[in-house]
Amino acid sequence: MSTVHQMHILSGDLTLHKRTLAPIRVLIYGLRRYDLDRVKALVSSSDPSADPEKAKGYLSHQSKVYLADVNDHMDYILESMDMFGTISENLISYTFNSISYQTNEAMRRLSLATIIFFPLTFLTGYFGMNFHRFSATNMSDAFFWAIGIPLVFVFVLVWSWSDLSRIAHVIKKQTAEKQYQQARSFVAIAQPQESNPHMPASDVASLCA
Incomplete structure (x- = not known):
């Protein structure tokens, strides 16, 4: 400053x-x-x-x-x-x-950390209720993770959908650019061969390299 x-x-x-x-x-x-x-x-x-x-x-x-x-x-x-x-x-x-x-x-x-841990915090508060008859409290911790992991996955997928869509768009754009560059390289290789059909195979291989 x-x-x-x-x-x-x-x-x-x-x-x-x-x-x-x-x-x-x-x-x-x-x-x-x-x-x-x-x-x-x-x-x-x-x-x-x-x-x-x-x-x-x-x-x-x-x-x-x-x-x-x-x-x-x-x-x-x-x-x-x-x-x-x-x-x-x-x-x-x-x-x-x-x-x-x-x-x-x-x-x-x-915010990402909050999105991940918010469902787990909700489940912890839910299973921590002081009920007299609550059969889920007799389960092991595997029952908690069996519910928590899918819930976290769904919660992250819903709240991060815009970011995931943006990442997918960037990947799609990069893939399209790579395919375009490969197509340009193929056209650049094919044009000399069309203009000179008697070009040796070794020269064509050197152009491809």
Whole structure:
């Protein structure tokens, strides 16, 4: 969990840096894009008789090229921070999903043990009743197992039917894939022999191998 804690701190730092650098990118873009517009507005407000179209900006062409390059770098940095933030969040989600999967597997094993021993617990409680006339209490322990083992088998079969069906489906799928691969190998072997019917038997045997 210490790694997850550090990743949370890293994600917070990335968010803080993005919030710090985003206004700087807006400022750089505004300096480059609206330099001439600001000068025209100042000329119009200070001297109404002056022609705003003849006004020139404060920044030279070289400065605008430099600011454009800085703006591109800022875009790249912010996009990289977005990517790193997304990766960190995905890793955190993956960690918790892995923990949840392990917990579910542990609960699944416990549930399987419960399914197996629940019928035996029921039978133990049933035969442990304090009855005055209960002929089954005079039997040996073999009578208990003669009832318990079939009951456990039926109980497990009923409650694990979905898992057993899934296992059977996987086995059937693997068998079908194996048969498909064998069929492809047979076709690949048969095609060279059909194209060259005079192929020696030793070459056919080497292809089959």
